[in-house]
Amino acid sequence: MSSGRILIVDPIRSGGIVPEGVKKNLIDYLDGYSTCLYCTGDLHSIRHPNIKKLVEELETFIDCSKVRFVHGAREGIFTVMFALYKEYVLKNEKAPVVVADGNAHYTSLLAAERSMLEVVLTKTTDYPEFKVVPEDFEEKIELVKKNYGKPPLLALITYPDGNYGNIPEIKKIVDICKSHGIHILINAAYAIGRMPFSLNKIGADFAVGSGHKSMACTGPIGVLAMTEEASQIILKKSKYKKNKEVELLGCTVRGAPAVCLLQVLPYLKERVSKWKTKVEIARYIAERLEKELGFKLLGEKPHNHDLLHFETPQLYEISLKVRDRFFLYKELKKKNIIGIKPGITKRMKISTYLLEKERADYFIDCLREIVERFEKYAFTNK
Numbered sequence: 001m002s003s004g005r006i007l008i009v010d011p012i013r014s015g016g017i018v019p020e021g022v023k024k025n026l027i028d029y030l031d032g033y034s035t036c037l038y039c040t041g042d043l044h045s046i047r048h049p050n051i052k053k054l055v056e057e058l059e060t061f062i063d064c065s066k067v068r069f070v071h072g073a074r075e076g077i078f079t080v081m082f083a084l085y086k087e088y089v090l091k092n093e094k095a096p097v098v099v100a101d102g103n104a105h106y107t108s109l110l111a112a113e114r115s116m117l118e119v120v121l122t123k124t125t126d127y128p129e130f131k132v133v134p135e136d137f138e139e140k141i142e143l144v145k146k147n148y149g150k151p152p153l154l155a156l157i158t159y160p161d162g163n164y165g166n167i168p169e170i171k172k173i174v175d176i177c178k179s180h181g182i183h184i185l186i187n188a189a190y191a192i193g194r195m196p197f198s199l200n201k202i203g204a205d206f207a208v209g210s211g212h213k214s215m216a217c218t219g220p221i222g223v224l225a226m227t228e229e230a231s232q233i234i235l236k237k238s239k240y241k242k243n244k245e246v247e248l249l250g251c252t253v254r255g256a257p258a259v260c261l262l263q264v265l266p267y268l269k270e271r272v273s274k275w276k277t278k279v280e281i282a283r284y285i286a287e288r289l290e291k292e293l294g295f296k297l298l299g300e301k302p303h304n305h306d307l308l309h310f311e312t313p314q315l316y317e318i319s320l321k322v323r324d325r326f327f328l329y330k331e332l333k334k335k336n337i338i339g340i341k342p343g344i345t346k347r348m349k350i351s352t353y354l355l356e357k358e359r360a361d362y363f364i365d366c367l368r369e370i371v372e373r374f375e376k377y378a379f380t381n382k
């Protein structure tokens with residue numbers, strides 16, 4: 001699907017649209033194991049296509065020591081948790097607990113569960129901002145220490161979260177976790193590829209990104225970024241096959257998504273440099289929707305990300321009157337706008353990432369026109 005003809009406001013799609021020019025180049029790589037013709041035993045060292053260079057460039061792009069492909073952010077999170085579990089929990093050195101921010105994504109919880117770990121969630125502030133409370137990491141870490149007699153295995157920070165698009169106060173949280181000597185994993189599924197991101201500057205041990213969510217990439221692919229020290233735990237080699245990395249089962253993404261990432265990287269570098277403008281557009285849209293349509297923005301204000309979540313009681317009222325929960329979805333579709341969840345009217349979650357000023361105005365004007373028309377003709381317009 002092209003973002004040129006159709007306006008996409010879907011939070012999970014907006015950052016994953018592959019640029020038109022790249023799509024046609026991928027056809028040669030649709031066959032199985034298409035990256036493996038010149039393999040010398042390790043996906044990350046292949047030079048044709050130049051995966052080796054891609055990995056090195058990603059290390060610069062994310063500003064970290066080591067990068068490996070995974071199949072998505074969730075697989076990256078699981079890889080880290082399971083490797084740490086074996087390294088520390090099985091040796092009775094750490095408690096089988098992840099302390100995660102209160103806005104953590106469900107996939108982080110499942111990754112912990114699959115790794116036989118418990119999750120302790122930190123507090124967030126109340127409605128309407130739901131901001132992560134950094135100081136609660138201290139409380140929760142102490143609680144785990146008290147209950148288990150050992151520090152938690154890992155701290156996980158969702159940066160930003162996928163529900164409100166809140167960017168947590170990362171420095172404060174990292175400092176707290178570091179003062180307890182706890183490894184830190186950043187879930188940057190909504191950050192890497194959209195906005196500037198530096199693992200070194202943040203000072204965490206690991207970060208995961210999502211190719212299909214935020215790196216303009218066909219899926220499934222994600223990136224796992226590590227410091228040198230952290231990579232010693234994750235990238236251990238097999239005792240049976242000397243050059244194979246066990247946690248990656250040897251090789252991960254052995255096909256088109258890796259080649260796609262290779263081809264879109266220059267585009268990603270260029271687009272993250274425009275992040276300030278993206279945030280300005282998001283704020284502009286949020287402000288107008290609040291002022292002109294009475295929607296209420298949830299999450300932090302001023303907002304710092306393109307993911308916007310609104311309460312929309314007026315849409316719910318209209319849906320009751322016209323007895324059609326899908327009215328907005330259908331009307332927007334007629335105007336070539338897609339990406340709001342069909343049938344959901346009490347709330348609206350959108351991403352403004354693909355909207356330049358002109359298209360932002362078009363989106364707002366369309367919403368206004370639909371709401372005004374339906375409020376006026378609600379009873380007769382069925």
Ligand SMILES: Cc1ncc(COP(=O)(O)O)c(C=O)c1O
Binds near residue numbers: 075209221
């Ligand atoms: C905040 C957040 N983290 C992780 C994920 C999972 O990403 P992936 O599909 O790359 O595993 C999502 C996807 O919706 C998300 O919103």
